[in-house]
Amino acid sequence: MRRACVIGYPVKHSRSPMIHGFWLAERGIAGSYGREEVAPEDFDRFVAGLADAGYAGGNVTVPHKAAAFRLAAVDDPVAMALEAVNTLWFEDGVLRGMNTDAAGFLANLDQEAPGWDGGLGKAAVLGAGGAARAIVHALLARGAERVVIVNRTLARAEELAARFGPRAVAAGWDEAASALDGAACLVNTTSLGMAGQPALDLDLAALPAGALVTDIVYVPIETPLLALARRRGHPVVDGLGMLLHQAVPGFERWFGERPAVTPALRALVLGDI
Ligand code: ATR
DSSP states (O other): EEEEEEEESOOOOOHHHHHOOOHHHTTTTTTEOOOOOOOOGHHHHHTHHHHHTTOOEEOOOTTTTTHHHHOOOOOOHHHHTTTTOOEEEEETTTTEEEOOOHHHHHHHHHSSSSTTTTTOOEEEEOOOHHHHHHHHHHHHHHTOEEEEEEEEHHHHHHHHHHHHEEEEEEEEEHHHHHHHHEEEEEESSTTSSTTTOOOOOOOOOTTTTTTTEEESSOOOSSSHHHHHHHTTTOEEEEEEEHHHTHHHHHHHHHHHSSOOOHHHHHHHHTOHH
């Protein structure tokens, strides 16, 4: 029986066990996927014992993605660019790592809004944390001519933009309106709008008609930003699909079959939100 897990701190709210459990049952695979709560000071030791603990690999979540990058053999260009690994597996006894966040972001938009990237000139990204890093990378890889990173703390946006070269530029929160001007797509990567957090209060007047709006927050599934964008007639894509799609490559590595993100899986996870 093949076993995998999600390693985080905290990890009890992770929905990865539900996602992988669904696929295992759907495909009749005799495997398991559990949760491992590992404190940062214990992470290296835990990973060193991963194979002996019977794991074929696992997902890595907050706050361990940089440490996982340091420990695993990495040839995935996305993980190298992000200096973060969210998926671990063994190949010939060697622990390997990749990052599926950027591909998960793109796969979600490809599935939910086909053609969204046609004529992707300018994109606006709100936030400058780890999620923003993956998404800026994804947008540039998909051909965005310019990505404006809008963040409350301008220095973090500048630092992130500098990693990506001249096509990424930084803006402060007070410049959000001009960042939206001419953008084909707007992505929220901040925690604003999440249940228990303040709403994201943004004037969308400058956002061109037809621009796609998406949020990585998926609790609630319809964030205040998505609701506002929908009222203004923009195509919107919620953030749940990114979570579902980023899980696909790991499942394939550990259990040998490539699963699909289906309405049934979405409904299952939605029922838990
Ligand atoms: P993650 O790695 O999940 O992206 P993070 O590194 O904690 O998380 O980043 C959270 C993002 O949400 C940051 O861009 C943060 O802005 P700062 O860099 O200025 O902290 C943004 N954020 C969180 N709370 C916010 C708030 N109340 N107003 C504006 N931005 C906020």
